[in-house]
Amino acid sequence: MQLSDLPAALDLSIIQDQYEDCELRGAYTSDLLSDVMANADDVDVLITIQSHKNTVAVTTLVGATVILVCNNRPVPDDMVEAARGESVGIFRSSRSQFEISGELYRLLASP
Amino acid sequence: MSRGGPIPIDTDAPSPLITELIYRLKVRDVMTRELKTCTVEDSIRDAQQTMKENGVTGIPVVSDSRLLGIVSMDDVIRALEDGRIDQPVPHYMTRSVIVLEDDMPLSFGISYMEKYRYGRFPVLDAGKNLVGIVTSRDIIIALLLEINKEVQRFEDTTRQAETDGRGFRLEYTTRKFDFEMAGRLSTETKKLLKDRNLPPKIMRRVAVATYELEMNQVVHSVGGTVRVTFEPDNHEVKIVAQDNGPGIENVEDALDEGFSTANEWIRSLGFGAGMGLPNTRRVSDSFDISSSPEGTLVRATIHIPMEEPDAAL
Numbered sequence: 001m002q003l004s005d006l007p008a009a010l011d012l013s014i015i016q017d018q019y020e021d022c023e024l025r026g027a028y029t030s031d032l033l034s035d036v037m038a039n040a041d042d043v044d045v046l047i048t049i050q051s052h053k054n055t056v057a058v059t060t061l062v063g064a065t066v067i068l069v070c071n072n073r074p075v076p077d078d079m080v081e082a083a084r085g086e087s088v089g090i091f092r093s094s095r096s097q098f099e100i101s102g103e104l105y106r107l108l109a110s111p
Numbered sequence: 112m113s114r115g116g117p118i119p120i121d122t123d124a125p126s127p128l129i130t131e132l133i134y135r136l137k138v139r140d141v142m143t144r145e146l147k148t149c150t151v152e153d154s155i156r157d158a159q160q161t162m163k164e165n166g167v168t169g170i171p172v173v174s175d176s177r178l179l180g181i182v183s184m185d186d187v188i189r190a191l192e193d194g195r196i197d198q199p200v201p202h203y204m205t206r207s208v209i210v211l212e213d214d215m216p217l218s219f220g221i222s223y224m225e226k227y228r229y230g231r232f233p234v235l236d237a238g239k240n241l242v243g244i245v246t247s248r249d250i251i252i253a254l255l256l257e258i259n260k261e262v263q264r265f266e267d268t269t270r271q272a273e274t275d276g277r278g279f280r281l282e283y284t285t286r287k288f289d290f291e292m293a294g295r296l297s298t299e300t301k302k303l304l305k306d307r308n309l310p311p312k313i314m315r316r317v318a319v320a321t322y323e324l325e326m327n328q329v330v331h332s333v334g335g336t337v338r339v340t341f342e343p344d345n346h347e348v349k350i351v352a353q354d355n356g357p358g359i360e361n362v363e364d365a366l367d368e369g370f371s372t373a374n375e376w377i378r379s380l381g382f383g384a385g386m387g388l389p390n391t392r393r394v395s396d397s398f399d400i401s402s403s404p405e406g407t408l409v410r411a412t413i414h415i416p417m418e419e420p421d422a423a424l
Contacts, residue, residue, distance in 0.1 A: 031381060032381055032386070034381075034387060035386060037319045037322065038393070050380075050381040052380060052381065054380060054382075057297070057322065058322070061315065061322060063311065086298075
């Protein structure tokens with residue numbers, strides 16, 4: 001599954017689409033950026049409700065490519081701008097982190 | 112006369128930088144010196160023609176360099192309505208003109224714009240000669256240019272960088288609660304290390320340590336500096352974070368994961384969970400911290416495996 005398949009698979013809206021597409025290895029779910037820095041390893045997607053410019057910095061820092069904002073949380077303009085500058089994609093869903101994580105986990109686990 | 116909108120600067124209590132700027136700049140620093148004028152012999156039609164050619168909506172009426180009045184678009188329209196557009200300007204010009212002196216601070220000019228709502232103010236020198244004209248556009252342009260200079264000066268003092276072959280030394284100054292600036296050092300560091308083909312795991316450890324240390328200063332201290340030094344010959348990246356207080360009450364507690372003194376607001380930004388120092392220590396090969404009310408000093412070093420950077424070259 002490619003990163004670019006995610007919006008269709010999980011019914012996501014695309015907020016920022018300038019990123020480098022790749023084969024999806026995994027995701028990490030957390031709203032605590034220090035926790036993301038400590039524990040998100042070899043993942044491409046960060047599932048969070050933390051929509052802030054700092055989230056972009058942390059995402060690049062751990063080498064992930066896409067931020068998936070849950071609960072339709074508003075995404076500030078400066079975050080979108082920072083994401084574009086760093087080639088970090090931003091997707092958004094009306095569903096919770098729990099639902100999105102569960103569904104994505106199932107998708108990745110199925111052959 | 113055409114009305115200029117008020118300039119949205121509170122001249123009573125603006126920011127210290129703007130206060131300094133609007134007092135430091137004189138009216139003569141912002142005024143337009145190339146004047147389009149007309150004389151008492153010109154007709155209203157002549158004045159209107161001059162305005163049209165120069166894209167302005169009002170021009171001073173002068174005799175030698177003495178200001179006698181101003182003809183504005185409103186005056187032209189009045190003359191048109193009366194069917195007397197070929198009359199000499201003195202019949203229609205505005206005689207009671209509010210003027211500025213070239214030596215006045217810009218703050219006066221801004222207050223006048225607010226108070227009188229005219230689109231332009233003629234400027235006289237000490238000898239009462241007309242030397243320029245000021246519009247709100249002139250003020251805005253001058254302020255933007257000055258603010259731009261100040262920002263550049265600020266950025267220069269915030270960031271210092273030196274490169275020496277493959278090695279580099281990068282230093283950023285942090286300020287309390289300046290979340291916008293925090294993260295810039297780690298982002299730049301990461302880019303520099305990437306250019307030098309360091310292993311991704313090493314880059315990430317360095318980035319985590321610098322980001323956490325920057326965040327710690329922004330969240331907890333009154334401000335300080337974080338410095339990253341890459342010494343290829345020593346195969347290490349050194350990070351030194353030094354702030355100016357108020358210090359950590361109990362360093363042992365601060366190194367415990369989950370211990371935090373951050374407030375709700377910081378937590379709502381995804382920080383302040385008490386993971387900063389533990390995270391930094393975890394990614395570092397050597398780590399030491401000392402703290403007093405005068406400030407906190409953290410030194411973290413990350414070793415670069417000898418063969419890897421060369422292998423990657």
